[in-house]
Amino acid sequence: YEEGVTGTALDKATKALRELAEECSHDKTTLYACLPDLMRGEQRNCFEFGMRLGEVLEEPKAFIDATRPLLSLAGANPAVYAAFLRGLANRTRPLVDETLDKLSVDAALIPILPYITAMIPIEVRDLQRLITLITAGKLEVERTGVLSYGSVLKHLTPEDIRPLLRALVDASDGSAWTALQIGAMYVHGSPERRDALVDVFMVIIEAAKFPSDKSGRSMDVHQYGSIANWLMKDSKCGPSAARHLARIIVEFCRRKRFPYDFSHMTHSIVTVMLQTHLDEVWPIFAKAVERHDALFRLHVGNVL
Numbered sequence: 255y256e257e258g259v260t261g262t263a264l265d266k267a268t269k270a271l272r273e274l275a276e277e278c279s280h281d282k283t284t285l286y287a288c289l290p291d292l293m294r295g296e297q298r299n300c301f302e303f304g305m306r307l308g309e310v311l312e313e314p315k316a317f318i319d320a321t322r323p324l325l326s327l328a329g330a331n332p333a334v335y336a337a338f339l340r341g342l343a344n345r346t347r348p349l350v351d352e353t354l355d356k357l358s359v360d361a362a363l364i365p366i367l368p369y370i371t372a373m374i375p376i377e378v379r380d381l382q383r384l385i386t387l388i389t390a391g392k393l394e395v396e397r398t399g400v401l402s403y404g405s406v407l408k409h410l411t412p413e414d415i416r417p418l419l420r421a422l423v424d425a426s427d428g429s430a431w432t433a434l435q436i437g438a439m440y441v442h443g444s445p446e447r448r449d450a451l452v453d454v455f456m457v458i459i460e461a462a463k464f465p466s467d468k469s470g471r472s473m474d475v476h477q478y479g480s481i482a483n484w485l486m487k488d489s490k491c492g493p494s495a496a497r498h499l500a501r502i503i504v505e506f507c508r509r510k511r512f513p514y515d516f517s518h519m520t521h522s523i524v525t526v527m528l529q530t531h532l533d534e535v536w537p538i539f540a541k542a543v544e545r546h547d548a549l550f551r552l553h554v555g556n557v558l
Contacts, residue, residue, distance in 0.1 A: 268302045275306035286320060293324040297333045304334040308341025318353055326362040336373035343374050350374060358383050364393055372400045376407060378414050385421045395422055395429040402439040412450035415440055419454050423461050430461035431474060438477040448484065455481055456491045460498055464516075479519035483526045496531035499523055500538040507553035508546065524557055 256266055278285040292300075311317055321335050343350045357363045357370065364387060371380050387393035398418075401407055407415060415437070422433035437455060441448035448455075459482055485495040503524060506512055513520075527535050539558070543551055 267299060271299055271302040272306040275303045276310055279307060279311045289321055290324060292334045293321055294327065294329045294331055297331050300334045301337045304337025305341035307334075308338040309344060311338075314338075314342050314346070315349060318349075322356075322360075322363070325366065326360075332366045332370060336370040339370060340374045351379065354380065354383060358387060361392070365397055367393070368398045368400050372403065372406045376401075376410065378410070381410075381414065381418050385417055388421045388425050391425075395425045395432050398422065399432050399435050402436045405439075407436070407440050412447050416451065416454055419451070419458065423454075423457055428463070430458050430463075433458050434462055434477055434481065435474060438481060452485070452488055452491060456485060456495060459485060459495065464502060475516055475519050479522050482523050486523075486526050486530050493531055493534050496527050496534050497538065499527060500535035503557060504538060504542045504554075507542070507550050507557065509553075510549065512553045512556070520557060528558075 256269075278288075307317075308314065317338065321338075324330060325332055325335060339350050339353060354367065354371065357367050367387070368384060371384065374380070384393065384398060388395060388398070401418075419433045419437050422436070423430045437451065437458060441451060459478070462478065464478060482495065482499055486492050486499070488495070503520060506520065539554060543554055
């Protein structure tokens with residue numbers, strides 16, 4: 255680091271990368287000769303380089319056209335390309351939109367579209383582009399999980415986000431977990447956003463089969479428990495959420511081996527459930543205990 259003109263710390267690597275991008279913008283012959291290496295394999299510290307290149311390179315469309323074929327080759331890395339589009343968005347957003355539209359109709363490049371979308375300043379039209387692909391079954395929903403990173407959706411309203419979450423829930427078995435991942439990070443730290451999407455989160459919790467091969471990450475389990483507990487405390491959907499979750503717990507207890515890997519989340523949910531909706535859920539447990547064997551009762555006893 256070095257001291258900048260305002261007295262703030264300036265990252266020397268960032269400065270050097272941006273200066274290199276400016277130098278490359280004036281030496282297009284060398285830049286284009288290096289494209290195959292820039293668009294594949296591991297790329298370190300490439301973001302500042304690509305973004306600055308997008309800000310200063312003349313004839314950016316020529317650069318986009320030259321790099322697009324390289325993105326479908328084995329070992330391709332779209333990081334510099336995505337960073338370039340982010341820098342370009344500050345100059346000419348229509349060209350970025352045109353580029354993303356072309357990616358959305360190229361079957362070989364559709365898988366990287368969510369990543370590139372997450373790298374640019376996201377607008378509602380960008381979400382709609384992804385929704386169209388998800389609805390048509392052309393985009394693997396798990397790839398949209400990148401939208402949960404880096405607060406890339408924070409500037410959008412709950413009504414902007416709602417169609418994306420619903421499209422994910424409706425897409426396929428297990429896709430509700432991706433919706434939960436994106437939605438939970440979007441509302442994190444914002445009760446206002448969370449309350450505006452309470453109906454969508456109820457649908458997500460009901461659709462997210464738990465546990466499943468889609469719920470293996472500890473973060474997913476934590477988010478599921480947090481959203482479930484919040485829903486049970488909601489004045490409108492609380493009772494129905496509690497009943498749904500009680501039935502899930504009963505299903506857990508029916509198994510020969512209870513999923514004790516999730517016991518922390520299970521106990522947290524049951525605690526809130528009994529504190530907020532005892533009259534709603536106790537008959538569900540009581541009826542289940544009456545009809546099942548000793549092992550089932552043992553699991554229920556451990557949960558309660």
